[in-house]
Each structure stands twice: as structure tokens, then as C-alpha cells.
Amino acid sequence: xxxxxxxxxxxxxxxxxxxxxxxxxxxxxxxxxxxxxxxxxxxxxxxxxxxxxxxxxxxxxxxxxxxxxxxxxxxxxxxxxxxxxxxxxxxxxxxxxxxxxxxxxxxxxxxxxxxxxxxxxxxxxxxxxxxxxxxxxxxxxxxxxxxxxxxxxxxxxxxxxxxxxxxxxxxxxxxxxxxxxxxxxxxxxxxxxxxxxxxxxxxxxxxxxxxxxxxxxxxxxxxxxxxxxxxxxxxxxxxxxxxxxxxxxxxxxxxxxxxxxxxxxxxxxxxxxxxxxxxxxxxxxxxxxxxxxxxxxxxxxxxxxxxxxxxxxxxxxxxxxxxxxxxxxxxxxxxxxxxxxxxxxxxxxx
Numbered sequence: 001x002x003x004x005x006x007x008x009x010x011x012x013x014x015x016x017x018x019x020x021x022x023x024x025x026x027x028x029x030x031x032x033x034x035x036x037x038x039x040x041x042x043x044x045x046x047x048x049x050x051x052x053x054x055x056x057x058x059x060x061x062x063x064x065x066x067x068x069x070x071x072x073x074x075x076x077x078x079x080x081x082x083x084x085x086x087x088x089x090x091x092x093x094x095x096x097x098x099x100x101x102x103x104x105x106x107x108x109x110x111x112x113x114x115x116x117x118x119x120x121x122x123x124x125x126x127x128x129x130x131x132x133x134x135x136x137x138x139x140x141x142x143x144x145x146x147x148x149x150x151x152x153x154x155x156x157x158x159x160x161x162x163x164x165x166x167x168x169x170x171x172x173x174x175x176x177x178x179x180x181x182x183x184x185x186x187x188x189x190x191x192x193x194x195x196x197x198x199x200x201x202x203x204x205x206x207x208x209x210x211x212x213x214x215x216x217x218x219x220x221x222x223x224x225x226x227x228x229x230x231x232x233x234x235x236x237x238x239x240x241x242x243x244x245x246x247x248x249x250x251x252x253x254x255x256x257x258x259x260x261x262x263x264x265x266x267x268x269x270x271x272x273x274x275x276x277x278x279x280x281x282x283x284x285x286x287x288x289x290x291x292x293x294x295x296x297x298x299x300x301x302x303x304x305x306x307x308x309x310x311x312x313x314x315x316x317x318x319x320x321x322x323x324x325x326x327x328x329x330x331x332x333x334x335x336x337x338x339x340x341x342x343x344x345x346x347x348x349x350x
């Protein structure tokens with residue numbers, strides 16, 4: 001900041017001081033004050049004004065010069081607050097605090113975007129790796145589909161090919177919902193639905209997997225209305241069903257859907273949907289981490305082909321939709337997921 005630019009910026013202040021000084025001198029002259037005293041007072045006023053202006057200029061010069069340098073593009077804008085020292089005058093301090101707040105918000109936003117990009121890239125890499133496995137298996141089965149001795153179709157192998165292709169479809173659907181979860185508000189429509197119909201739709205979509213694993217679905221007390229998005233909640237239920245199928249019990253596997261109304265008549269009134277299987281369950285040490293991305297736990301590392309993405313995506317979507325979710329389990333006692341839907345539809349629009 002040059003002296004000329006400072007004087008131009010404070011021109012009104014200097015003008016006001018000049019008018020004030022002139023009035024003071026006029027009063028002294030009108031009162032018949034000794035001319036030498038009038039001159040002395042005029043000189044003192046001018047000296048005081050020059051001294052005050054010089055002190056103000058020197059206090060502000062370094063700060064505004066640093067800002068001018070940053071404005072010319074020589075400094076990364078987000079780093080201005082780190083490079084420039086906080087000034088000791090009020091106007092500069094306010095500008096500095098505003099710049100620091102803006103820089104912090106920009107840095108936080110960039111960090112969040114970077115984390116999302118890294119997570120998405122890692123997921124795509126995992127997805128590509130997992131999708132290649134069933135495709136390779138399907139190709140091998142197709143090559144060996146015809147029985148060399150009978151010249152007939154081996155329907156067991158044909159069924160296995162269908163299972164592998166359905167796995168690929170499941171991975172593709174999961175990838176699509178993962179991508180859409182970045183902007184769930186753009187593809188989210190809250191309406192009133194019957195809980196039983198939503199559960200039945202999810203069971204129908206996952207019927208082949210349930211049949212193949214001999215899992216018996218059980219429904220109890222699902223005659224409740226809930227406010228949600230049909231497409232997203234059916235995907236969530238489907239992921240939970242697939243997880244239960246993956247870890248189904250060896251004998252008489254079941255998956256039970258139970259509904260209940262909690263906190264009736266209160267502001268916290270909600271409908272809870274409990275989804276419980278009788279599979280191998282989760283250890284106490286693994287339970288707190290079942291919704292973490294990429295976490296497979298002890299059971300997922302024993303040949304279950306688990307990616308650790310399904311329940312992570314379920315938790316991610318539930319958080320974005322305002323549906324609370326909790327998990328409970330014990331080794332050998334099955335795994336339970338509880339979804340809680342508020343009966344107040346306005347909660348989803350806050």
C-alpha cells in the first residue's frame with residue numbers, strides 16, 4: 001500500500017480534520033486571541049494530524065501489502081491466512097478473521113471431497129476385482145455345460161451359471177447405489193408405504209438367493225405404514241437379506257422380519273423393523289465394526305467371499321435418509337439388524 005493510495009482512501013477523513021481545524025482557528029481569531037498563539041495552535045493541529053496519519057499508515061501498510069501480493073496470484077488463496085500475520089487494528093483483524101474462516105471452510109471442503117474420491121476409487125477397485133470372479137466362473141461353466149457322454153444339458157451347471165450371473169447383477173446394482181449415495185437428495189422421494197409390502201418386494205427380488213440357500217423367511221407384525229423411499233429401502237433390505245443368506249445356518253436357516261410401534265403417542269414415536277437370522281452370528285469384538293467400509297470380520301475371512309461393502313452402504317444410505325440403524329449379535333446366535341422409521345414425515349425434510 002503506497003502513501004498515495006492511503007491518502008486517497010482516507011481523503012474524507014483528512015477533509016473532515018481540515019474543516020475541524022479551520023473552525024478551531026476561526027473561533028480563536030474571532031475571540032481576539034494573540035496571532036502568535038493562533039499560529040502555534042494551527043501548527044500543533046497540523047503536526048498532530050500528520051503524526052496520527054503516519055502511525056495509522058505504518059500500522060496498516062504491511063498487512064495490506066501482503067493482501068495485495070496475494071491478490072496478484074503470487075500466493076495460494078487458501079494459505080493467505082497462514083502467511084499473513086494477524087494485524088492489531090480492528091478493521092484488519094476483522095478482514096483477517098474472515099479470510100481465515102473462508103480458508104478453513106475451503107480446506108475442509110477439499111478434504112471431504114478428497115476422502116469421498118479416495119473411498120469411491122477404492123470401492124471401484126474392489127468391485128472390479130469381485131465382479132471378475134463370477135464372470136470367470138460363468139464362462140468356465142458355459143464351456144463345460146454339455147455333458148460329453150450323454151450330449152445332454154447339465155441343469156445343475158446351468159443353475160450355477162445363473163447364480164454367478166445374479167452375483168454380477170448384484171455387484172452392479174451395489175455400485176450404482178454407491179454412486180447415487182453421493183447425492184441421495186436428488187433421487188429421493190418420501191411417500192407413505194406399507195411395511196409388509198416393502199419387505200415382500202425385497203424378498204421377491206432376492207428369492208433365487210433365498211431358495212438356493214434354503215432360507216425360510218418369516219414375517220411378524222408388519223402391518224404398519226412408514227414414510228420412506230421405496231427404491232432405496234428395498235435396496236437396503238435386499239443387502240441385509242443377502243448378508244443373512246451369506247452367513248445362513250447349516251440346518252433350517254431362517255430370516256425373520258418383525259415390526260413394532262415404539263414410543264406411541266410421543267414426539268419420538270416410530271416403527272421399528274427387526275430383521276433377524278439364525279446364522280453364525282458376529283463376535284463381540286467384531287460387532288461395533290460391522291458397518292465400517294471393507295470390514296469383513298472373522299467370519300468373512302473364512303471363505304464367505306465377503307467384500308465388507310454391503311452393510312457399510314446400508315448404514316450410509318440410512319444415515320442420509322434419516323433412518324436409524326442398529327445391529328445386535330452373538331456368536332452362533334444369529335445376527336439382527338433393526339431399522340427405525342419415524343412416524344413423523346416432516347422429520348425427513350428437516
